[in-house]
Amino acid sequence: MTILIPAYEPDTRLLTLIEKIKAACNFKIVVVDDGSGEAYRGIFKAVQGYGCTVLTHETNQGKGRALKTGFQYVKETGKSEGVVCADSDGQHLPQDILKIAQRIEELKGYIVLGCRHFTGNVPLRSRFGNSVTRMVYTLATGHRIYDTQTGLRGYSSDMLDWLCEVPGERFEYEMNILLDADKEGYSFSQVDINTVYHENHSSHFRTFVDSAKVYIPLLKFSASSLVSGILDFSLLMIFQYLQLSLLLSVISARACSSAFNYSVNRSFVFAKGNQSYNSQNSLPKYFSLVLIIMALNYELIRFINLRLAIPVFYAKVLTEFILFLLSYVVQKTFVFKHKQWQSSIKRCVLLSSPTLRE
Template identity: 60%
Template structure:
């Protein structure tokens, strides 16, 4: 089992981690220097002297790219067992890394996450960030994961081709991987690990605004696409209802027009599934989902508007909000 450590501007904690790993395992250690520069050459030379393989990016390209560089190296050099990825800042304990390694052997073709429990003295930004991404992931996939941001992860060797194709070059890569996993047929297994934050997690290179935007970008794109389609659906509903006074006809007509627009935008821009084969696969599924959502939409709208007496505009807003998460999770998991 290869231990892969992406590293950007590390300190002595990387060398301490290497020494500690050598004491508990003879697994090969692969380090990717993600453009740290001349000032950090000594640390990586020491890592080489300790028996590690060091790959170097000439400039910083991001954690996602560093991981892909490591996956490509392992794939070409044929480690049959797989890869365990760990951070270089001392937050992952050697014994926990070995536990993930053992779990990979027992769970082939599954993503093994070293899941922190976030008990004790956890920095506020880390606690908030993990809570936010956990909620976004649950809303997006319908699956609960304790620690979506963990850097301690394990993969069997037959997953390396897929891992190299997952989009993302920086911190968003690891979230994209979890989002792409269900469609690729990979389940997620969580193994509890210790939560370790050194010096308030000051060594982290995570940029709260820029990198959070990258992580949430797939969900934000869907929100924008759905928001536009919902606005179009809303306007058409009111116009058709005014013209016909027939709620069913108005709901169906508005949804047909808005769903055609929404399908085109989601396929090309949100989930990036293009080409004839993608259309053949996704279009029947999408419009089957549209029909199901339409029936739910009409039922809830009629209940709120005609039975409960809520104004049509207010009833429409409540209905769309209730069905939004259902639509996203279904499109991510079944359509695209």
């Protein structure tokens, strides 16, 4: 097992962490100096003195690039064990790192996440930021991950090639891993860990720039559905203005918007690399979903409009809100899914084991 620690301008907490890990196990430790500079040479020499491997970037390239450098090194040195990634600021306890390592040995094809529950003296900003990211991630992917921003993660050795290819150079890289994992057929196992917070004035997370990079990939997942919804909504209003029946208006609007949505989802949202999905596989499933959603759309609008006496405009808004998540989750997990057969087996394992949560 390899412990991978990306570090930029670390302090003595990195040395304390390494001391405790060394006292608890004999895992190999790889530390990536992400361009910390001459002032921090002493820290990294001390790290080497503990028998750790230190990989050095001449300039700061970001956490994502530092992790990729570490993954590439583990891959090239022929290690067949898994990799546990931990932060250098002392917020991950050695016993929690060992819990992640143990789970990696038990599972293959799973990303193991150390999930904090933010109890105790944790700043409101940290609680709020994780809550928002968790909610948006769930809406975008249909998966429930309690701590999407955790830096304590474990990966089995078969993931190394993929981890080196996931886009992102800074903090957005770890979110991209969560977003791309399902397309690769990987599932998640979540392990409860302690919440350790230090008043860290040296944090290198750039609030606005890095937050934007974290959320932009999520918006990519949601943008297609949002634009399609706007198109569907606009066409419905136009057809109603032209005095078409409600049923014909709903059918016509949904037919146009769904054709647009399918094209964008197939070629952009769910595409793997530069390759879009085979339409022979996805097209029948997608338009079967369209028919189901269309029927629900009509019935819900009709119920809200006639039974609750709410105008069509507001009935449409409420209906789209209700059906948005259903539509997206089905597309993500059924219509546009890589390695569907393997993933189905993994989900069965998750359901049968009370210790694993997706």
